[in-house]
Amino acid sequence: MAKADLMDKIVSLAKRRGFIFQSSEIYGGLNGCYDYGPLGVELLRNIKEAWWRDMTLREDIEGLDSSILMHPRVWEASGHVENFTDPMVDCKECKARFKADQLEESECGNRAYKGRKAIKCQEEGKFTEARNFNLMFKTYLGSVEDNSNTVYLRPETAQGIYVNFLNVKESSRQRIPFGIAQLGKAFRNEINTKNFLFRTREFEQMEMQYFINPEEDEKWFEYWKEDRINWYKKYGMKKNKMKITVHDKLAHYAKSAVDIEYEFPFGWGEIEGIHNRTDYDLKRHTEYSGKKIEYFDDLTKQRYIPFVIETSAGASRSLMAFLVDSYDEEEVIKENSDGSKSSEIRTVLRLHSYFAPVKAAVFPLVNRDGMQDIAHNITEDLRKYFRVFYDDSGAVGRRYRRQDECGTPFCFTVDSQTLDEGTVTIRERDSMAQERVNKDNLKEVLLARI
Numbered sequence: 001m002a003k004a005d006l007m008d009k010i011v012s013l014a015k016r017r018g019f020i021f022q023s024s025e026i027y028g029g030l031n032g033c034y035d036y037g038p039l040g041v042e043l044l045r046n047i048k049e050a051w052w053r054d055m056t057l058r059e060d061i062e063g064l065d066s067s068i069l070m071h072p073r074v075w076e077a078s079g080h081v082e083n084f085t086d087p088m089v090d091c092k093e094c095k096a097r098f099k100a101d102q103l104e105e106s107e108c109g110n111r112a113y114k115g116r117k118a119i120k121c122q123e124e125g126k127f128t129e130a131r132n133f134n135l136m137f138k139t140y141l142g143s144v145e146d147n148s149n150t151v152y153l154r155p156e157t158a159q160g161i162y163v164n165f166l167n168v169k170e171s172s173r174q175r176i177p178f179g180i181a182q183l184g185k186a187f188r189n190e191i192n193t194k195n196f197l198f199r200t201r202e203f204e205q206m207e208m209q210y211f212i213n214p215e216e217d218e219k220w221f222e223y224w225k226e227d228r229i230n231w232y233k234k235y236g237m238k239k240n241k242m243k244i245t246v247h248d249k250l251a252h253y254a255k256s257a258v259d260i261e262y263e264f265p266f267g268w269g270e271i272e273g274i275h276n277r278t279d280y281d282l283k284r285h286t287e288y289s290g291k292k293i294e295y296f297d298d299l300t301k302q303r304y305i306p307f308v309i310e311t312s313a314g315a316s317r318s319l320m321a322f323l324v325d326s327y328d329e330e331e332v333i334k335e336n337s338d339g340s341k342s343s344e345i346r347t348v349l350r351l352h353s354y355f356a357p358v359k360a361a362v363f364p365l366v367n368r369d370g371m372q373d374i375a376h377n378i379t380e381d382l383r384k385y386f387r388v389f390y391d392d393s394g395a396v397g398r399r400y401r402r403q404d405e406c407g408t409p410f411c412f413t414v415d416s417q418t419l420d421e422g423t424v425t426i427r428e429r430d431s432m433a434q435e436r437v438n439k440d441n442l443k444e445v446l447l448a449r450i
């Protein structure tokens with residue numbers, strides 16, 4: 001399948017099945033913003049929950065939820081006011097705006113120059129000089145809209161962690177090395193949003209800052225690099241679709257940095273960054289706030305400003321990677337009502353069962369002989385523990401196909417044997433294999449398989 005077609009198919013499935021909608025669609029949409037539908041919100045929650053559990057169910061990592069709006073000095077100290085910019089140029093004729101470093105990829109929006117690479121228009125003087133454009137969204141605190149009240153929507157969750165380092169260390173009595181994990185919204189006024197959820201203006205990050213003795217930075221950098229790539233593998237991401245890329249151009253705060261990249265249909269793209277941020281952030285906050293942020297090790301009697309190893313993943317970008325990775329089409333043979341056989345294409349999301357938005361679907365084979373009541377009762381019992389979907393419309397084969405597209409790992413079907421001997425079929429999404437299980441312990445059956 002052509003890669004462009006694959007992306008189109010995923011975007012279309014995401015809308016059709018209720019994963020992702022364009023924001024404010026009835027008004028024509030808002031560029032770079034998306035809404036998560038009934039299945040999308042569950043998938044996103046499951047990804048975030050998996051990350052949160054894996055990060056915080058260990059002795060050396062504490063959780064945090066800091067506010068999105070922070071003191072404006074935070075962003076001066078972090079370097080974002082000065083450095084979080086993209087150079088951009090404007091076309092003097094059509095007024096379209098481009099990232100100056102991406103002109104070779106962009107086309108000028110001017111009708112007169114349709115299909116023409118923007119670089120050409122620049123050479124011919126149709127563009128303004130490059131100017132720096134800050135990517136932070138600004139707003140005002142309180143009722144007076146002037147510069148003294150400017151605050152920013154956070155462009156990363158990390159700074160909320162640094163400014164709370166002392167609070168968390170003292171309240172949790174953690175000793176170095178230890179980490180602080182936070183997940184939440186971040187906002188960037190990206191010049192070019194593109195590729196569905198890949199680069200949006202509002203997104204969620206899952207970040208963890210690990211505070212260490214500066215002498216141990218290389219050891220911990222390697223540890224977290226390994227740990228994070230294994231996290232994606234643990235949830236089923238294909239190994240041959242991931243790679244680690246070392247940054248040759250480092251951000252202003254980093255001593256070393258790598259990206260975990262995923263091969264999307266439009267090419268390789270970063271899903272998570274692992275950075276050795278040194279003591280840059282804590283030092284800068286000490287300087288800008290006047291509050292000493294340091295650590296005293298009472299065993300070794302060393303006093304130092306900790307170094308930080310950061311793991312920074314995009315929740316929405318990971319969701320897109322998991323969607324792409326799990327999308328599959330395969331040819332299957334189906335039996336027709338007259339007994340003949342034909343082939344059809346089955347579309348299936350092979351999501352890890354922990355991530356699957358719906359864990360099981362329950363069907364009565366036919367709508368008679370009390371099968372619906374039994375299926376309803378099973379659904380209600382299972383709903384105390386899992387997200388379960390009841391469906392009694394259409395042929396059972398079509399119901400399976402619908403659930404395959406939603407990534408539902410298991411389907412239970414109530415049939416005439418259920419009436420006779422109290423068993424139902426369980427059908428597994430990936431292999432389509434079926435077996436019979438007792439209808440009275442389906443909770444245990446599901447728990448054992450998820």
Ligand code: GAP
Pocket residue numbers: 155156157158188190197198199200201202203204205207270271272273310312313314315316317318
């Ligand atoms: N605190 C470090 C930091 O924010 P980053 O590389 O700018 O580093 C980390 O962002 C992760 O956040 C990226 O790997 C990506 O997954 C996600 N991310 C960044 N910008 C994004 C955007 N505009 N839309 C969606 N996800 C984004």
